[in-house]
Amino acid sequence: MNQPLESWAANFGGHWTIIKLDILKHYLDFYTTALKDNSFKLMYVDAFAGAGSISLRVTDDEARAFIDGSAKLAIDIKDKTFDRLIFVEEDSARHAQLFELRKNNQGRDIQLHKSDANRFLRNLREDWKEWRGVLFLDPFATEVEWATIEKVAAFNALDTWILFPVSAVTRILPKSGNPDDISPSWAAKLTRIFGDESWRNLYYVDPQQSFFGEGSHKRDPGTAGISQLYKNKLKQLFEHRFMETSKTFANSRNSPLFEFVFCVGNEAGIGPAKRIAQHILNAEG
Numbered sequence: 001m002n003q004p005l006e007s008w009a010a011n012f013g014g015h016w017t018i019i020k021l022d023i024l025k026h027y028l029d030f031y032t033t034a035l036k037d038n039s040f041k042l043m044y045v046d047a048f049a050g051a052g053s054i055s056l057r058v059t060d061d062e063a064r065a066f067i068d069g070s071a072k073l074a075i076d077i078k079d080k081t082f083d084r085l086i087f088v089e090e091d092s093a094r095h096a097q098l099f100e101l102r103k104n105n106q107g108r109d110i111q112l113h114k115s116d117a118n119r120f121l122r123n124l125r126e127d128w129k130e131w132r133g134v135l136f137l138d139p140f141a142t143e144v145e146w147a148t149i150e151k152v153a154a155f156n157a158l159d160t161w162i163l164f165p166v167s168a169v170t171r172i173l174p175k176s177g178n179p180d181d182i183s184p185s186w187a188a189k190l191t192r193i194f195g196d197e198s199w200r201n202l203y204y205v206d207p208q209q210s211f212f213g214e215g216s217h218k219r220d221p222g223t224a225g226i227s228q229l230y231k232n233k234l235k236q237l238f239e240h241r242f243m244e245t246s247k248t249f250a251n252s253r254n255s256p257l258f259e260f261v262f263c264v265g266n267e268a269g270i271g272p273a274k275r276i277a278q279h280i281l282n283a284e285g
Contacts, residue, residue, distance in 0.1 A: 016249035036080035043133035047117035049087035146195030
């Protein structure tokens with residue numbers, strides 16, 4: 001399921017990638033400015049940091065452009081810089097490029113971790129009475145596990161942007177309409193993504209067929225139910241810290257690829273964090 005960065009960008013990158021990064025940049029600007037006179041130390045955690053730049057296809061004839069990735073955008077926040085930046089990247093080539101990025105920003109507290117993002121976040125230990133920050137979860141596919149989301153929610157410290165890969169999840173779900181028509185490995189992956197077998201609730205028995213005998217299973221062919229299921233679980237976990245408003249990113253054929261979702265780190269920041277996050281999402285159309 002994982003793809004090299006170049007392949008991923010060629011297949012999925014485009015205008016929506018620029019919008020996603022623009023949303024993140026504006027939020028980081030707001031966040032650091034809002035807390036610059038606060039006693040907290042500020043950190044930025046990029047759990048799928050990539051290489052520091054992104055290659056995008058900008059025209060149908062394969063013309064390409066390079067733009068700053070999330071790691072570089074976070075480093076360049078100026079009004080109040082982050083006290084610590086943590087970049088997690090498991091791929092050796094991309095990790096090496098991040099090393100160069102850190103070398104070009106000597107004097108900053110930039111930590112690089114060549115690690116699985118789930119394992120790193122579940123083992124992250126900080127004094128959360130001292131630190132606040134922003135976490136960006138931008139996986140290449142379906143890597144983010146629900147146990148990791150639970151751990152992050154328990155920090156009560158990191159405002160979290162999650163790019164949920166609805167299209168990738170759709171490709172895993174059985175197309176037959178029966179949730180049992182799936183290999184054990186794919187079923188296990190879905191359970192890791194959602195934290196339980198709630199994904200089976202996406203399927204239902206056709207009532208017309210049930211009237212005449214044994215019912216046949218069906219699933220709404222769209223992606224809205226998949227996104228809503230994940231958002232419902234986030235709401236149960238984060239409670240009032242979850243923001244209902246999210247943004248759908250689609251490809252050139254208007255098929256949904258991702259849902260961009262926001263959760264507040266600490267309850268004390270719910271009001272201002274949600275207001276600015278919603279304002280940024282609305283401004284991006």
